[in-house]
Amino acid sequence: MNQNSSLSAIGLVGFDGDDTLWKSEDYYRQAEQDFEAILGHYIDLHDAQTAQHLLKVERRNLEIFGYGAKGMTLSMLEAAIELTGEKISAHDLHQIIEIGRRTLQHPVEVIDGVREAVAAIAADYPVVLITKGDLFHQEQKIERSGLRDLFPRIEIVSEKDQSTYARVLAEFKLPAERFVMVGNSLRSDIEPVLGLGGWGVYTPYAVTWAHEAEHGVSDDAPRLHHADTAHQWPDAVRAIAAQAAGN
Numbered sequence: 001m002n003q004n005s006s007l008s009a010i011g012l013v014g015f016d017g018d019d020t021l022w023k024s025e026d027y028y029r030q031a032e033q034d035f036e037a038i039l040g041h042y043i044d045l046h047d048a049q050t051a052q053h054l055l056k057v058e059r060r061n062l063e064i065f066g067y068g069a070k071g072m073t074l075s076m077l078e079a080a081i082e083l084t085g086e087k088i089s090a091h092d093l094h095q096i097i098e099i100g101r102r103t104l105q106h107p108v109e110v111i112d113g114v115r116e117a118v119a120a121i122a123a124d125y126p127v128v129l130i131t132k133g134d135l136f137h138q139e140q141k142i143e144r145s146g147l148r149d150l151f152p153r154i155e156i157v158s159e160k161d162q163s164t165y166a167r168v169l170a171e172f173k174l175p176a177e178r179f180v181m182v183g184n185s186l187r188s189d190i191e192p193v194l195g196l197g198g199w200g201v202y203t204p205y206a207v208t209w210a211h212e213a214e215h216g217v218s219d220d221a222p223r224l225h226h227a228d229t230a231h232q233w234p235d236a237v238r239a240i241a242a243q244a245a246g247n
Contacts, residue, residue: 009244010199011174013121013237015151016183017131017138019205021114022145026206027106028072034099035076038092042084054079066158068134073100104137108144113230118150120234128153130168130181132160132188160188162195169196180240182233186217190224199223199244201236 018024036050043050058075065071076096080088121127129151131138138156142148157164169179176196182203183189190200194217202224217224225236 009178010125010180010237010241011178012128012169012172012180013125014128014130014168014179014181014193015118016181016185016189017129017141018133019184020111020182020189020203021118021129021147022111022141023109024141027103028069031069031072031076031099031103035080035096038095039080039083039088041092042088050079050083053083057082066134067132068137069100069103070134070137072103073097076100108141110145110147111230115147115150117230117233118147121237122150125237126153126172127151128155128168128172130155130157130160130165132157160185160192162192165192165196165198169198177244180237182227182237191217194221194223197223199225199240201225201227201233201240203227203230203233 015021032051032054035054036045039045039050054075057079058072061071061075061078065074073096076099077093080093080096118127127150129142129147131142131154133156135156142154148154155168165176165179165181169176176193176198179193179196179198180201181189181193181198182201184203184205186202190202193200200217200221200223203226219226223240225240227233227236
């Protein structure tokens with residue numbers, strides 16, 4: 001097996017955005033804490049299981065509001081009204097809207113080693129950014145990140161499932177077995193790609209939304225590689241390319 005055959009075994013490397021290229025979930029966790037601080041004036045947070053109730057509302061609203069800070073804010077308003085028995089004041093409802101506004105305006109902090117790692121991989125393979133969420137907010141984050149120049153193609157999608165990845169791969173005229181997806185969510189970035197026959201590089205983030213933590217991927221999945229940090233991505237992709245060429 002030579003280097004050229006190993007390189008050609010992979011035809012595209014995809015990257016997730018939130019909590020893979022830049023920090024995101026930290027700001028949503030802060031939003032939840034601020035939300036609970038407001039509701040604490042009305043209810044016993046422990047007895048009401050506020051976080052679990054908010055998650056339940058967010059999940060039932062996903063198909064309507066989608067992912068992102070705007071959907072979170074609308075779900076917070078709905079949950080607050082439900083949990084307080086419609087007793088929450090207009091002032092505090094406005095404060096919840098301000099939580100959403102702050103979340104939408106948060107700074108975009110690129111994770112250490114990301115630019116160098118993506119650039120190194122892009123020197124050998126075509127790359128694509130596949131990120132999920134509100135179109136306007138995701139476009140803003142991409143611009144603020146300073147990483148747009150690394151990606152000739154950017155896909156902002158409403159959901160990351162097998163049909164979404166299959167559509168992207170069809171547009172690239174590429175079979176799934178030649179595709180690698182890099183991300184922090186086993187549910188959204190890895191599981192659908194493995195299900196199609198592709199490859200995954202999983203880099204966990206310090207905090208994960210409970211919805212994204214539910215998945216069916218085993219640690220020893222044969223097409224899954226683990227990378228603790230972005231610095232390890234180039235080596236992980238090279239290892240996958242060698243493995244794919246040997247199949």
